[in-house]
Amino acid sequence: MIVRVYRCTVVAGKEAEHREYAFKSRHPSLSREPGLLAFYAGKPLLDSDDRTRCMVQIWESLDALKAARGEFWDQPMKTMDDEVRTIYDSATVEHFELADEYRAQDS
Secondary structure, eight states, X not given: OEEEEEEEEEOTTOHHHHHHHIIIIIHXXXXXXXXXXXXXXXXXXXXXXXXXXXEEXXXXXXXXXXXXXXXXXXXXXXXXXXXXXXXXXXXEEEEEEOOOOOOOOOO
């Protein structure tokens, strides 16, 4: 399995625009990708003025990730259109092979 960690910094004042894009466009389209096992979106802690957001994705294989993300699978913003890019100050993406897994026991 492949762990993909995406981090971005949202332009000041565009936090609501980012949230709308993420929840109305990006998350629904991502959830339909074959080979994506799970994703978790993170936002700053309450009362924080941090503009960093993150998303951790779990893919069944590197081939599945490449098929979904295309030629620029290892680059964070190549597949975004120019209008969406104006929401972001910066973005990074890292990939890891899953080395260990922990799941909490149901009570």
